[in-house]
């Protein structure tokens with residue numbers, strides 16, 4: 530049983546954790562910018578406005594920009610809150626993260642999740658009552674020579690045009706389960722996140738059947754997203770898109786390409802291994818806290 534004093538300490542602990550009013554969010558932009566999660570200040574403010582974005586900060590700090598965390602909806606899911614950025618260390622980090630989780634869960638989110646974190650950071654979150662949501666493994670492939678051009682009968686591999694966006698979002702929604710599917714803003718961010726980017730479509734009879742997104746930062750290339758309409762899976766489209774993407778990454782200067790996927794996504798893992806990707810032995814974990822349902826008495 531907790532004493533009255535313990536409870537008083539608990540409430541005191543939350544006293545200085547403040548949710549910034551929307552107008553104040555602008556002043557956190559210079560710090561948030563470093564997260565590389567938003568392409569521009571406009572993107573950030575748009576996210577804050579439309580994705581229930583909030584800055585939660587420690588009021589009593591003497592620093593000009595106080596320690597803070599940025600939370601907001603997970604993609605298009607208004608029932609899942611995500612921790613997008615943390616600017617705090619040690620005890621202040623613990624207080625802000627657990628405080629923000631408490632606020633979001635009390636406000637009605639079913640789940641509060643982190644971004645993919647290293648195994649060491651995952652242990653830290655576990656000590657604060659978080660548990661693993663999914664494990665993401667990292668694979669790599671050396672690109673020593675240019676992959677040959679890809680031809681597929683009846684399928685055209687084309688570059689993305691803005692007018693295809695709605696169809697790509699539709700394919701994405703059908704290909705991925707509701708946790709992993711992308712909203713428009715995240716897709717646009719992913720597709721523009723590298724120094725050089727490539728966005729390919731597989732079209733059949735003028736309709737988008739699959740798509741692939743990648744990019745390169747110098748010698749490091751990334752295969753960031755690959756999705757095929759469920760009715761067209763198993764026909765070679767995923768492989769063709771990925772091979773064509775690798776070809777572009779090579780032309781853009783990449784000598785090593787990185788990809789990641791959930792450890793239980795066997796079709797994707799099998800495809801990446803077939804393409805010559807090898808496990809790096811590294812992984813990341815998305816950690817979560819879920820809402821405790823009220824305990825109902827009973828027999």
Ligand SMILES: CC(C)(COP(=O)(O)OP(=O)(O)OC[C@H]1O[C@@H](n2cnc3c(N)ncnc32)[C@H](O)[C@@H]1OP(=O)(O)O)[C@@H](O)C(=O)NCCC(=O)NCCS
Nearest residue numbers: 704755756757762763764765766767768790796797799800
């Ligand atoms: C993963 C995905 C892109 C593969 O696309 P696809 O067009 O169905 O795959 P392909 O027909 O080109 O198959 C190529 C290889 O992938 C692997 N593969 C594809 N489907 C598979 C399945 N159901 N089970 C196991 N391996 C599979 C095989 O190695 C296959 O080679 P094989 O035909 O010689 O056995 C597709 O299943 C998909 O969109 N899945 C949902 C979204 C997703 O998980 N994307 C990857 C996220 S990182």
